[in-house]
Amino acid sequence: MESATPVIVAIDGPSGTGKSSTSKAVAAQLGLSYLDTGAQYRAITWWMVNNGIDIDDPSAIAAAAGKPEIVSGTDPQAPTIFVDGVDVAGPIRTQEVTSKVSAVSAVPEVRARITELQRSLAASAEHGIVVEGRDIGTTVLPDADLKIFLTASPEARAARRSGELKGADVHSTREALIKRDAADSSRKTSPLAKADDAVEVDTTDLTLAQVIECVVTLVEEKRAGK
Numbered sequence: 307m308e309s310a311t312p313v314i315v316a317i318d319g320p321s322g323t324g325k326s327s328t329s330k331a332v333a334a335q336l337g338l339s340y341l342d343t344g345a346q347y348r349a350i351t352w353w354m355v356n357n358g359i360d361i362d363d364p365s366a367i368a369a370a371a372g373k374p375e376i377v378s379g380t381d382p383q384a385p386t387i388f389v390d391g392v393d394v395a396g397p398i399r400t401q402e403v404t405s406k407v408s409a410v411s412a413v414p415e416v417r418a419r420i421t422e423l424q425r426s427l428a429a430s431a432e433h434g435i436v437v438e439g440r441d442i443g444t445t446v447l448p449d450a451d452l453k454i455f456l457t458a459s460p461e462a463r464a465a466r467r468s469g470e471l472k473g474a475d476v477h478s479t480r481e482a483l484i485k486r487d488a489a490d491s492s493r494k495t496s497p498l499a500k501a502d503d504a505v506e507v508d509t510t511d512l513t514l515a516q517v518i519e520c521v522v523t524l525v526e527e528k529r530a531g532k
């Protein structure tokens with residue numbers, strides 16, 4: 307039997323729009339690999355913090371950018387992230403890493419390093435891959451078969467995140483999301499942006515199941531050549 311042509315799907319958008327949940331589910335449903343590029347930027351940030359690199363000094367970050375070995379596992383049922391052989395899936399989600407990741411990921415040498423890893427993983431995905439992040443459609447995989455840009459109101463995103471953080475204050479969560487999005491959108495190198503040819507999906511009033519169904523349909527239509 308002939309196997310389906312590998313399909314490359316890029317899913318971008320601001321924080322809390324549902325990129326990870328949607329991408330994982332779509333990849334699992336369609337038998338594709340899955341890559342969380344935010345986890346890679348968090349992993350390199352975790353390494354910088356743990357190795358005493360001054361996060362306020364872009365030249366120090368640039369000089370260290372090539373040092374850590376970052377390895378991502380791309381099974382959507384059990385994605386993994388290791389730095390120098392250490393499982394950092396938990397530590398990269400701390401408040402400290404979240405507050406520093408935008409500064410580290412703005413450094414061009416960091417982006418060049420991580421982008422190379424991303425392209426290599428996408429190229430080696432046998433059945434195709436769903437890659438989620440901020441600059442996948444614009445910079446990392448500009449020739450992706452399908453580009454999706456997820457959005458949602460800051461209020462919806464803050465409510466989702468507060469629920470996840472067991473009742474964290476919605477107002478401060480909203481402010482923190484807006485601040486991180488502003489930093490990610492205004493950096494010089496490959497900022498958070500919608501690619502011209504991306505399909506925008508506003509998830510504010512959609513359930514996660516509806517968003518997943520919408521994206522699966524878009525991938526299937528693309529595969530069918532519609």
Ligand SMILES: Nc1ncnc2c1ncn2[C@@H]1O[C@H](COP(=O)(O)OP(=O)(O)OP(=O)(O)O)[C@@H](O)[C@H]1O
Nearest residue numbers: 320321322323324325326327466470509512513514
């Ligand atoms: N359409 C939706 N309706 C309700 N909750 C949702 C929806 N989409 C995602 N969620 C929930 O919102 C939270 C954030 O989702 P997720 O982590 O997938 O977003 P993200 O865009 O990847 O965020 P980040 O970029 O910050 O990692 C999760 O708890 C998820 O279950």
Ligand SMILES: Nc1ccn([C@H]2C[C@H](O)[C@@H](COP(=O)(O)O)O2)c(=O)n1
Nearest residue numbers: 343344345347407411439440441490
């Ligand atoms: N393609 C990407 C993915 C992520 N980042 C940076 C900016 C985000 O604030 C941070 C963490 O991402 P998250 O785990 O919240 O998805 O990583 C980026 O610059 N480019």
